[in-house]
Amino acid sequence: MHFKVISRVLGVLLMVFSLTLMPPVAVSLWFNDHNYFAFLIAFLITFVTGFIIWLPVYNTRHDLNTRDGFLITALFWFVLGLFGALPFVFSSAPHLSITDAMFESLSGLTTTGATVITGLDYLPESILYYRQQLQWLGGIGIIVIAVAILPMLGIGGMQLYRAETPGPVKDSKLTPRITETAKALFLVYLKLTLLCAACYWAAGMSVFDAICHAYSTIAIGGFSTHDASIGFFESNAIMAVCIFFMIVSGINFALHFFAWRERTLSHYWSDPELSFYVRVIALGTIITVSYLSYTQTYGFSTAFWHGSFELVSILTTTGFGVADFSIWPAFLPFLLFMLAFMGGCAGSTGGGMKVIRVMLICKQGMREIHRLIHPNAIMPIKIGKRSVADRVVEAVWGFFAVYVISFMVMFMLLLATGLDFITAFSAIGATINNLGPGLGDVTLHYGDINPTAKWILCFSMLLGRLEVFTLLVLFTPMFWQR
Amino acid sequence: MHFKVISRVLGVLLMVFSLTLMPPVAVSLWFNDHNYFAFLIAFLITFVTGFIIWLPVYNTRHDLNTRDGFLITALFWFVLGLFGALPFVFSSAPHLSITDAMFESLSGLTTTGATVITGLDYLPESILYYRQQLQWLGGIGIIVIAVAILPMLGIGGMQLYRAETPGPVKDSKLTPRITETAKALFLVYLKLTLLCAACYWAAGMSVFDAICHAYSTIAIGGFSTHDASIGFFESNAIMAVCIFFMIVSGINFALHFFAWRERTLSHYWSDPELSFYVRVIALGTIITVSYLSYTQTYGFSTAFWHGSFELVSILTTTGFGVADFSIWPAFLPFLLFMLAFMGGCAGSTGGGMKVIRVMLICKQGMREIHRLIHPNAIMPIKIGKRSVADRVVEAVWGFFAVYVISFMVMFMLLLATGLDFITAFSAIGATINNLGPGLGDVTLHYGDINPTAKWILCFSMLLGRLEVFTLLVLFTPMFWQR
Ligand SMILES: [K+]
Ligand SMILES: [K+]
Numbered sequence: 025m026h027f028k029v030i031s032r033v034l035g036v037l038l039m040v041f042s043l044t045l046m047p048p049v050a051v052s053l054w055f056n057d058h059n060y061f062a063f064l065i066a067f068l069i070t071f072v073t074g075f076i077i078w079l080p081v082y083n084t085r086h087d088l089n090t091r092d093g094f095l096i097t098a099l100f101w102f103v104l105g106l107f108g109a110l111p112f113v114f115s116s117a118p119h120l121s122i123t124d125a126m127f128e129s130l131s132g133l134t135t136t137g138a139t140v141i142t143g144l145d146y147l148p149e150s151i152l153y154y155r156q157q158l159q160w161l162g163g164i165g166i167i168v169i170a171v172a173i174l175p176m177l178g179i180g181g182m183q184l185y186r187a188e189t190p191g192p193v194k195d196s197k198l199t200p201r202i203t204e205t206a207k208a209l210f211l212v213y214l215k216l217t218l219l220c221a222a223c224y225w226a227a228g229m230s231v232f233d234a235i236c237h238a239y240s241t242i243a244i245g246g247f248s249t250h251d252a253s254i255g256f257f258e259s260n261a262i263m264a265v266c267i268f269f270m271i272v273s274g275i276n277f278a279l280h281f282f283a284w285r286e287r288t289l290s291h292y293w294s295d296p297e298l299s300f301y302v303r304v305i306a307l308g309t310i311i312t313v314s315y316l317s318y319t320q321t322y323g324f325s326t327a328f329w330h331g332s333f334e335l336v337s338i339l340t341t342t343g344f345g346v347a348d349f350s351i352w353p354a355f356l357p358f359l360l361f362m363l364a365f366m367g368g369c370a371g372s373t374g375g376g377m378k379v380i381r382v383m384l385i386c387k388q389g390m391r392e393i394h395r396l397i398h399p400n401a402i403m404p405i406k407i408g409k410r411s412v413a414d415r416v417v418e419a420v421w422g423f424f425a426v427y428v429i430s431f432m433v434m435f436m437l438l439l440a441t442g443l444d445f446i447t448a449f450s451a452i453g454a455t456i457n458n459l460g461p462g463l464g465d466v467t468l469h470y471g472d473i474n475p476t477a478k479w480i481l482c483f484s485m486l487l488g489r490l491e492v493f494t495l496l497v498l499f500t501p502m503f504w505q506r
Numbered sequence: 507m508h509f510k511v512i513s514r515v516l517g518v519l520l521m522v523f524s525l526t527l528m529p530p531v532a533v534s535l536w537f538n539d540h541n542y543f544a545f546l547i548a549f550l551i552t553f554v555t556g557f558i559i560w561l562p563v564y565n566t567r568h569d570l571n572t573r574d575g576f577l578i579t580a581l582f583w584f585v586l587g588l589f590g591a592l593p594f595v596f597s598s599a600p601h602l603s604i605t606d607a608m609f610e611s612l613s614g615l616t617t618t619g620a621t622v623i624t625g626l627d628y629l630p631e632s633i634l635y636y637r638q639q640l641q642w643l644g645g646i647g648i649i650v651i652a653v654a655i656l657p658m659l660g661i662g663g664m665q666l667y668r669a670e671t672p673g674p675v676k677d678s679k680l681t682p683r684i685t686e687t688a689k690a691l692f693l694v695y696l697k698l699t700l701l702c703a704a705c706y707w708a709a710g711m712s713v714f715d716a717i718c719h720a721y722s723t724i725a726i727g728g729f730s731t732h733d734a735s736i737g738f739f740e741s742n743a744i745m746a747v748c749i750f751f752m753i754v755s756g757i758n759f760a761l762h763f764f765a766w767r768e769r770t771l772s773h774y775w776s777d778p779e780l781s782f783y784v785r786v787i788a789l790g791t792i793i794t795v796s797y798l799s800y801t802q803t804y805g806f807s808t809a810f811w812h813g814s815f816e817l818v819s820i821l822t823t824t825g826f827g828v829a830d831f832s833i834w835p836a837f838l839p840f841l842l843f844m845l846a847f848m849g850g851c852a853g854s855t856g857g858g859m860k861v862i863r864v865m866l867i868c869k870q871g872m873r874e875i876h877r878l879i880h881p882n883a884i885m886p887i888k889i890g891k892r893s894v895a896d897r898v899v900e901a902v903w904g905f906f907a908v909y910v911i912s913f914m915v916m917f918m919l920l921l922a923t924g925l926d927f928i929t930a931f932s933a934i935g936a937t938i939n940n941l942g943p944g945l946g947d948v949t950l951h952y953g954d955i956n957p958t959a960k961w962i963l964c965f966s967m968l969l970g971r972l973e974v975f976t977l978l979v980l981f982t983p984m985f986w987q988r
Contacts, residue, residue, distance in 0.1 A: 090878075090881070091879070094878070354921050354922045354923075354924065355918040355919070355921035355922045358917070358918060358921055358927070359918055362914060362918075385907050386907075386911075388900070388903065388904055388907065389904055389907045389908045389911065391904065392900070392901055392904025392905070392908070392975070393904075393908070393975060393978055393979050393982055394982070394984055395901075396572075396576070396975055396979050397572075397573065397979060397982070397984050397985050398984075399572070414896065414900075417900070418870070418874070418896075418899070418900070418903075419874055419877075421870060421900075421903035421906075421907075422870055422871055422873065422874025422875075423874070424903075424906075424907065425867050425868075425870065425871045425903075425906065426871045426874070426875070428910070429868075429871065432844060435840070436837040436840060436841055436844075437837070439836045439837035439840055440836045440837045441836075442836065445840070445927075445928055446927055446928075493874070493875060493878055496875055497875055497878050497879065500875055500876070500879070502876055502879050502880075503879055
């Protein structure tokens with residue numbers, strides 16, 4: 025482990041992050057909401073801490089190895105979550121406890137979008153803007169890490185993407201690759217955000233709301249500036265824009281990058297993961313809208329808009345709302361909730377286990393059934409025309425098992441803190457999948473549950489965002505040996 | 507597919523099964539409960555049907571292949587479930603609908619032990635005896651199939667046991683192997699049942715209750731002759747006997763066979779699956795008893811007896827009860843319920859996914875985490891000192907995925923029939939794991955849920971008992987080709 029280099033990276037990271045506390049100051053002054061002081065203090069603390077960490081090691085140079093990659097990735101979210109919580113603590117409205125501030129901050133950065141705050145419509149604009157910006161920053165972090173770092177670390181089958189990463193590929197060293205890739209992806213991310221904001225504005229949002237919601241849409245975050253979320257606007261045009269950009273943000277950003285660079289849509293058509301993702305969305309929408317109409321929960325028009333919006337929002341793990349899907353009839357709430365376990369494509373800002381893994385799991389299940397009938401046949405698992413290495417399939421299984429086991433353990437811990445079955449079940453599902461809203465007591469917000477439960481959920485958000493393994497590996501003795 | 511031979515096997519099976527309707531007639535006459543006529547009619551219908559199926563093909567001789575094995579195994583449970591339901595339909599008390607009778611019969615034969623009947627204490631003795639005997643017959647069927655047939659079919663990693671099966675091993679032909687193995691295992695099973703009955707009687711049960719409960723204990727069935735189940739007897743001695751024999755019945759019967767034949771306990775000590783099973787039981791008991799004491803749910807003595815009894819009963823998927831564990835505090839009901847997903851050892855009468863598969867899943871999860879740190883190290887998965895083939899590990903993963911996916915699909919179907927979340931969740935868990943009692947509306951019995959739900963649960967019981975794949979493979983077009 026190269027602790028000096030890791031310190032340098034973290035120091036720089038904190039100093040850069042501290043700069044992101046300046047836009048909220050500007051927003052505060054623009055709207056004159058008397059809250060700029062909270063951000064200034066937070067800026068000072070963050071910058072100075074970063075500087076103090078960075079100074080003693082500023083001229084250390086060393087290539088990072090895989091272990092350093094794990095540690096930096098995990099620390100990235102944890103440390104930013106910690107310092108990102110400062111404005112919530114210093115702000116006068118809302119004035120959050122340490123636990124609540126950390127929850128809100130981590131929920132923002134991991135693009136989970138679970139909130140402990142109510143009465144959003146009455147908060148200072150700077151705080152509202154800051155929450156949205158946290159998600160946006162988290163989103164770009166996720167994409168860079170998912171496309172550039174995770175394939176190299178070999179998390180749960182993501183070696184698959186090693187060859188497809190944009191930018192120069194050097195397997196043994198992280199640094200040059202991250203920089204190139206980060207630049208390329210950041211531009212795509214920025215352009216998509218601007219386009220989304222423009223569309224929201226054209227569809228009728230104020231400039232402030234358009235920017236804020238573009239942030240949390242492209243990041244698949246789900247934070248809103250209104251308690252009623254997207255439902256606040258009561259506009260089909262806004263819903264349509266939102267649905268479109270949620271689907272787009274759930275796609276592998278490497279595909280967007282290629283499409284942009286080569287000015288062609290051909291990469292989209294030929295991607296098997298995208299095709300699976302689109303078909304699941306289409307099928308899910310048909311089932312949801314039909315069942316809502318059939319049970320006369322809504323008239324057809326409302327069933328169509330609410331059904332497709334909620335399906336896309338939950339499946340992509342965005343978590344925006346226009347209707348309370350938790351009271352929809354029979355299996356619909358659970359169906360939507362289960363689809364969030366799939367989530368977005370790998371290399372997107374979406375949460376969940378990722379489409380590609382679910383595809384591989386289904387294909388392996390089918391293969392095992394076919395193998396029973398033809399025990400000696402050789403049946404490679406294929407994604408598109410490419411055979412998938414056994415090693416990758418094993419890694420995906422490992423991922424699935426550890427995901428399920430982690431879910432169970434945290435679920436039982438939540439039950440032990442006194443939450444009821446549905447609240448605990450959905451809260452873990454909503455956080456490990458980085459979805460946001462749950463069912464039961466956490467349908468609307470997470471403010472009323474006990475502090476211990478909130479910390480468990482913080483861990484769950486991190487676990488999901490770090491693809492489980494990146495975090496768990498730090499708890500093995502083997503990681504720290506030698 | 508050799509349909510003629512399959513018909514002959516089924517014909518013989520039905521004729522043999524019809525004979526098992528005679529002991530209830532004897533019980534009816536002995537207790538003079540005026541119910542013998544129901545069994546006589548059922549006997550006639552079953553025997554004649556079997557004879558009609560058998561007669562045209564009685565001199566067909568042909569070796570069975572693997573596909574025939576799948577079909578016969580699936581039909582074994584389905585056909586016996588169908589004809590086993592007859593006495594419930596013809597009996598005056600209880601007079602069950604076709605749905606309820608089929609549910610009760612399948613629940614008995616698959617040793618699930620979920621019941622639609624209440625007021626057991628007032629039923630004719632012959633019906634009570636018949637339910638217990640159904641479980642006992644199902645139990646021996648399971649063991650023979652699990653030890654002799656499934657390893658050959660290669661269901662979910664059970665090739666592991668191919669070399670360990672008692673009796674002569676011939677991989678390509680089923681017939682001689684089944685006969686030898688069945689005889690050997692039947693004797694072990696019978697001796698254990700007699701021993702268990704004797705212990706129950708010595709501990710204070712009536713002869714009738716002792717025999718009846720020995721049947722359902724050794725079969726890990728969970729049916730009782732009293733609504734209050736084992737709690738009816740209010741006896742620590744009986745609880746102790748029950749706990750011991752539930753644990754024993756959850757062990758691979760091949761181990762019992764070797765121990766008996768070679769007059770040694772050494773096979774027990776050296777079996778890694780058994781060691782894991784015992785350790786999970788010990789750990790689970792400690793957690794359960796401590797938490798019950800700590801929360802002052804019971805005093806220590808009651809916490810000890812009720813805690814260890816319910817843990818063993820649910821973990822082994824027996825489903826006997828002495829206390830309503832569904833109202834125990836916090837995570838305990840869910841913990842017990844989750845342990846039922848593990849269930850007994852392979853080759854036992856227990857349900858669930860089986861200990862060996864859970865072991866392999868945990869080991870693979872650990873291996874994937876270690877592989878992240880040492881990507882190029884070769885790390886074979888070992889059970890005891892033996893390396894497990896990759897093919898077996900893949901099969902176990904396939905099993906796990908299909909198990910979870912089947913669970914989800916059936917769960918949503920149940921929700922669609924109108925059951926609430928906990929009832930639906932636990933009902934599927936209790937049936938696919940062949941456990942019996944659920945939570946919510948199915949804590950006490952399954953009588954009040956809608957008929958559609960009952961049929962879904964029948965399918966779920968079959969699915970669990972047939973190790974999922976044996977049933978699902980019949981629904982693939984590939985199975986029926988050529
Ligand atoms: K989200
Ligand atoms: K049972």
